[in-house]
Structures are given as C-alpha cells and as structure tokens.
Amino acid sequence: MIDMLKNNLALKVISVLFAIILWAYVVSEQNPISTKMLRGIDVSIQGITALAANNLTIINEEDYTVDVRISGRRNDIINIKPSDVRAVVKVEHINAKGTVSLPVSISGLPENVEIMNTEPSSIELEIDNVVEVQVPVELRVSGSPKRGYIMGQHSIEPDEIRVRGPESLVTKIKLAVAEINIDGSADVVIRTVPIQLLDGENNQISEGVEMKKEFVTVRQDILFTKDVNITPNIKESINDDYLVSSITVTPRTLKIAGRRNVLNDITEILTEPINLDWITQDTVIDVGLIIPSRVTLLDEINRVKITVKVEEKQQQHTITVNTININNIEEGYVSEIPPTPVVVTFNGLVSKVKGITEDGISVYVDGAGLEPGIHRLPINAQLPEGLELIDFNPKEVDVTIKPSEE
The missing domain is CATH 2.170.120.30 (RNA Polymerase Alpha Subunit; Chain A, domain 2)
Structure with missing residues (x-):
C-alpha cells in the first residue's frame, strides 16, 4: 500500500513539472x-x-x-x-x-x-486673458514703540508694484501689503519685507499671479515726544501811553515730536511776530506758530489765542492858571484880585491829561459873607472828573471887597 502511494506521488510530481515546461514553451x-x-x-x-x-x-x-x-x-x-x-x-x-x-x-x-x-480621452481647460495692473503698497504696522515715542511718517520703495496674471484672479486683488513690527523701537526702523496680495476680504492671493517685485523696502520713523511752552514773540511794543498788565497764551503748552537729538535743544515754541503798538484796550489776538524744522506738532493746533490786558499810563502834569475867580460874593459888592498865577499840579490818565488846558481848571476863592475890606482867602482848585489834584501854589490870595458903584 505504501509503495503504491509513493509511486502515485512520483507520477503526480512528474505531471506538474511536465505541465509547467509545456506552458513555458x-x-x-x-x-x-x-x-x-x-x-x-x-x-x-x-x-x-x-x-x-x-x-x-x-x-x-x-x-x-x-x-x-x-x-x-x-x-x-x-x-x-x-x-x-x-x-x-x-x-x-x-x-x-x-x-x-x-x-x-x-x-x-x-x-x-x-x-x-x-x-x-479629453481634458477640460479654463482659458483666461492675461492682464497687468499697478497695485498700491500699504504698510501695516504691529507692535508699539518704546514709551515716550510715537510712529512718525513712513515711506515704501517702491510704493506700487506691477502684478500680472489671469484676469479673473488679478481683478480680485485690491491691495498689496507690507508688514513690519516696531515693538519697543526708539529709532527709525528700516526693513526689506515680502509683499502680500490681498482681495477685498483680506484673503491672501499667493498663487497664479506674478509680481515684478516681491519685496519692498520700508522706512518707519520713530519720534520722541515732548511737552513745551508756547511763548509770545513780541516784536513791536505797546504805545508809550499804555502798559501791558498781562499776556496769556491759550493753550499754554503743546506736544511736539521729532528725533530726540533735535528735541533736546527745543525748550519752547514761538508764535509768529506780534505787533502791540496798535493796542489801546484788552485784546485777543489769533496768531500762528513758528515750527522748527524736523519737528512735528502732535496736537491739532497751528494757531493760538494771545490775550493782552493793557492799562493806560498815569501822567503827572502842571498847568499855570492865570485867572482866580470869586464865588458867592454878597449882592452889592465887587471884588478885586491882583494878578496871581496859580501853578496847579495834577495826575491822570494820559489821554485825559493831554487834553487839559488852563480853561479846563477852575481856580477860585469863596466870597460868601465877606464885608468890604481886604481879606486873605484860601485858593481852591477844581479839576475835571478823572484827574487827581496833587498840589497848587500859592495857597492864598488877598481879595479886596468893596461896594459896587451903582
């Protein structure tokens, strides 16, 4: 039995080998x-x-x-x-x-x-026109300068770029953006940065278009800030008949910005020249400011109000009055007063003093109750309102009272 199985197995192996050889052939x-x-x-x-x-x-x-x-x-x-x-x-x-x-x-x-x-068997392609446009470059800044500093002006070179590509894609481009970070900066920041193309929803368009320049150079000024006083720049003084009692500026100070080495030498901002020789009363003057070069005003102020308060000067003056009048003489009497010049010294505002003459001063004696005879009477002096009597001489005069000839 075992011999039979062995013989059949050998036949099977031989058959398989023969089939393989035949297939290969x-x-x-x-x-x-x-x-x-x-x-x-x-x-x-x-x-x-x-x-x-x-x-x-x-x-x-x-x-x-x-x-x-x-x-x-x-x-x-x-x-x-x-x-x-x-x-x-x-x-x-x-x-x-x-x-x-x-x-x-x-x-x-x-x-x-x-x-x-x-x-x-076929490929579907979308064919579009190729167009070329100029796109402005906008700067976007992140971060903040060092405390006490602010951002000044900036420049971008170039400030426009040419973009070329499919019309359907190029028309979506609304802006080219350059970004820099200035956090903690205290001096000018200069960077060469890549350009990003954005659509109307700020989505970046990075494929399918060609930029003639892919980088721009950005300069961002960083300015030091400082508060300074505003000083009136008086070129022509007030009229000699007046005194300036006070000058005030509104506003009194303003904030400026610039490079630190420039601002270190600036302690005040002058107004434009102010002429006071026409002022005769309290006056408010609107005047511009003289801004030094390389200095920027941070407050939205380019003109200020100058309030000038004035007082008219007091002046002492002397006038000689040659006529002495007599008041209140009794009826039936007449008087005789020898020629007696009276020197009157008084004080007052210049405008009033300048207009006073001898006729404007009343020099007199009081003849009330006097009987005929020679009387030594005190002299009185009366000035117009607004003038102050300082002195007059002589103080007395001899007055003769006698009956009238009628």
Missing part, C-alpha cells in the same frame, strides 16, 4: 495577443508659449494623468511602463478665453502595439 514560442492597462500617465500641455503670445493662460492647470489600455503580443507589451508613454494636450491653436475640451494624444508606443482606449 507555449508562452515563449507562441506569444499570444494580450492587453495591459497603463495607469497614471502624466499629461503634458503643449503650446504654452503660443498661448502666452496671445496674452492667454490656463487658470485650472494641474497635474493631469490618464490611464491607457493597450493591446499587442505579450512579448511586445509586457515590459512597457507608464513612463514610456507620452500623453499630450495641444493648446497652440487657442486664441480666446473660455472653457475648452481638448483631446489627449498618446505617443511613444511600439508600432505593433494598439491603443484600445484612453481614460479620460
């Missing part, structure tokens, strides 16, 4: 027709240069691939790989924007190998 010698699927063949776009010459471009270009089923003798197709096959889409004949479906051409196969089908 048939395959190698007969070479039957067979098919093969080549997957993931890269598709190249041909004619991009011609398309660009017409100011056109593909806006949905990506890494396209196709699968190709081929047929041929087994020995002819067995070693063909996807990389041996070339798949091409031609665009050189396109001359207007729009959506186009273009056939995929397959080449690179041996002549005796047949293409059974290509999947997909």
